[in-house]
Amino acid sequence: MLNEIQTTQNPAWGAGLIWRFAIGHQQNSGRFPNIALAFIVLPMLLHEDIRKHLMSTQLGLNKFEEKFKNEYDLLTTLNGRAIALRELTRSVVVKS
Numbered sequence: 001m002l003n004e005i006q007t008t009q010n011p012a013w014g015a016g017l018i019w020r021f022a023i024g025h026q027q028n029s030g031r032f033p034n035i036a037l038a039f040i041v042l043p044m045l046l047h048e049d050i051r052k053h054l055m056s057t058q059l060g061l062n063k064f065e066e067k068f069k070n071e072y073d074l075l076t077t078l079n080g081r082a083i084a085l086r087e088l089t090r091s092v093v094v095k096s
Contacts, residue, residue, distance in 0.1 A: 039085075
């Protein structure tokens, strides 16, 4: 049986999340996102506090950022999480 880490860091699951992000971005902006944005999808969705804010935001990343004015440290740690998950993201983006 898969443990929680194996389940959440499954490349197929990650590919689905990144694909859904790309489709949503394309539907809202009329263009696909820059590939660099793919590297923040998993760190944002795998972090519970950020995911809660993200799921309640429907107006794009600018509105998402405004929600963090009082919780700035959550955004500052995003880079470290993106670096930690970059191999998983890279494996998803390159193999897809």
